[in-house]
Amino acid sequence: MKAFFFDIFGTLVDWRSSIISGLKNLDIFNNRLSELELFVINWRKEYQPILNKVNDNSIGWKILDELHEVTLETVLNRMNFSNVTNEEKKYLILLWHKLNPWSDSCKAIKQLNEKYITASLSNGNITLQKNLFKYANLNFDFIFSAEHFKKYKPNKIVYRGAVEMLNLKIDQCVLVASHKNDLHAAANFGMKTIYINRAQEYGSFKNEFKEKTFKADLEISSLNNILNDIKKLKN
Amino acid sequence: MKAFFFDIFGTLVDWRSSIISGLKNLDIFNNRLSELELFVINWRKEYQPILNKVNDNSIGWKILDELHEVTLETVLNRMNFSNVTNEEKKYLILLWHKLNPWSDSCKAIKQLNEKYITASLSNGNITLQKNLFKYANLNFDFIFSAEHFKKYKPNKIVYRGAVEMLNLKIDQCVLVASHKNDLHAAANFGMKTIYINRAQEYGSFKNEFKEKTFKADLEISSLNNILNDIKKLKN
Structure with a gap:
């Protein structure tokens, strides 16, 4: 990866x-x-x-x-x-x-940043992301936005555009997301996938947001051990 | 800007x-x-x-x-x-x-980052830049490289590609560089330009690197007062 x-x-x-x-x-x-x-x-x-x-x-x-x-x-x-x-x-x-990060987010990005390229891949527009990352203290090497490609995830143009921008092979790239429809689209395109279960994302309304059935390459419930967890992904 | x-x-x-x-x-x-x-x-x-x-x-x-x-x-x-x-x-x-930053570089990028979008726009490939910025402690919102566009500066594709990626109007964008050929190309494309005179860049071989004659929108000799200096650029 x-x-x-x-x-x-x-x-x-x-x-x-x-x-x-x-x-x-x-x-x-x-x-x-x-x-x-x-x-x-x-x-x-x-x-x-x-x-x-x-x-x-x-x-x-x-x-x-x-x-x-x-x-x-x-x-x-x-x-x-x-x-x-x-x-x-x-x-x-x-x-x-101005949204608060989950408690494990900032440290995980920082750790990954030491060894890997990190990037956001979000439907949030560029200015929104810039403001948000400053507020939440999230530091990526690259910000990628649907705004770059004029399509929204899960349209494949977004995944392809981001991978092309980094001149990487698709299977060198991993998407981390708490939404299976997002991961499913990335996997269809050839990316590796990590599902993170954010049990509290929807609070008491969890059942009203239906998830696609999809098995990611790795499924985790926090980013606390991300450097160890990613060893389970094949190179 | x-x-x-x-x-x-x-x-x-x-x-x-x-x-x-x-x-x-x-x-x-x-x-x-x-x-x-x-x-x-x-x-x-x-x-x-x-x-x-x-x-x-x-x-x-x-x-x-x-x-x-x-x-x-x-x-x-x-x-x-x-x-x-x-x-x-x-x-x-x-x-x-692994190149050392000039003494005023890191602070200036950090200051600009608070209010503006910052980005590298370099001929260095993506991995080179990632390694370099980690080594030199330079933190941009975006890394842009000739590698993204498969052409090198001063080819206009590079300037246009970077501006397009941010969905900005050309005249909202400023190039800061110590090389007038780079600035000249950016200005031809419609960007605002800041020339920084790095007197020591070529050491005792300064005269062997000929500069294009070009007058940037702003000319400075250090980044120490960048937040004040940029007020002289028209909006």
């Missing part, structure tokens, strides 16, 4: 609890605190469907920040949040730029 | 003195210490001509490490160094992966 590519949302950062924390700062949520988790989950549920619309050209290319704007509108309407100002909407969208 | 691209060799690292130091570890140079600087300068003189050959398709694509192998052979022969083992040649080529 030469390079490790990382999915970000869910895999390295805990979007659910981070966004919930951020929501508490807005007056509009004050008397509806019991609905915060549901709000975030509903917002997240709009994510893959709208990415699919971009990928199948039902709508034109938009970066993730712009898609978050569209899906935020949908979920605010559906849950009957009214009188949300444009400033508040902007604040909500930018919450995705 | 949104992004600062940096040339590396000469601009941020002192290849001349670093390579000279490294040469002293090899027995073959022991009784020819007075020729060390000349050796390095001669090696460097082979650099642009062989890049040009790649760019005009006289020879096929090779990464910089491979070109260094070819030019090393040339300079060893010309200076009558004999009995150099393959192991020693490999050591010499890898000296380019």
Whole structure:
């Protein structure tokens, strides 16, 4: 293996609890605190469907920040949040730029960085990732984004584009992700795969996010022993 | 401005003195210490001509490490160094992966990183840059290499490729370099330019490396006040 590519949302950062924390700062949520988790989950549920619309050209290319704007509108309407100002909407969208890493993420990236090429491979736009990595103290050699390739994962163009940019052979590249549809697409393209089970990603709504059935080359439940764990991957 | 691209060799690292130091570890140079600087300068003189050959398709694509192998052979022969083992040649080529930064380089990149996107834009291949940045403690958001685009600077494909990868407008991008031919090509493409005068880059052989006549948008002699200096660039 030469390079490790990382999915970000869910895999390295805990979007659910981070966004919930951020929501508490807005007056509009004050008397509806019991609905915060549901709000975030509903917002997240709009994510893959709208990415699919971009990928199948039902709508034109938009970066993730712009898609978050569209899906935020949908979920605010559906849950009957009214009188949300444009400033508040902007604040909500930018919450995705400040997400806390899981406790094992930063150290693992740092360790891998010593011996391997590390890169993000995320649907987050470039500026979002730049802000997020500074906030979360995640340091990669390369940032790769759907924005580079104008398609969203799991479209194969994204995986191929990133591997080509590094001039590597596909089987020298590993994708680490907490989502099996992402890993499945990477494996179809020829990459090695590591599934990390982030049991808390969806909180109490886990069952509402169905996973593809897929067996990754390596399946782990934390990144604490990543340098040892990757020895189980064939060269 | 949104992004600062940096040339590396000469601009941020002192290849001349670093390579000279490294040469002293090899027995073959022991009784020819007075020729060390000349050796390095001669090696460097082979650099642009062989890049040009790649760019005009006289020879096929090779990464910089491979070109260094070819030019090393040339300079060893010309200076009558004999009995150099393959192991020693490999050591010499890898000296380019371990170059010391100028004293102002690391801090400047760190400062710019806080507010802007930073990226390398170098003819060094990806692995070379990865090793070099780890050695020199230089941390960019993005590593861009001629290797990504299969052409060498000053071919415009390299500048265009890097700007496109970041989805930025050309005039939001600044190239910082100690070589006017590099800056001239970037300016022709529409980038903003900062020339940094590295007076010691070529040591006592300065006059043998002719510079294009070109006036950059900003000309400075150190990166010590970079955050203030860039205010003189128009937005």
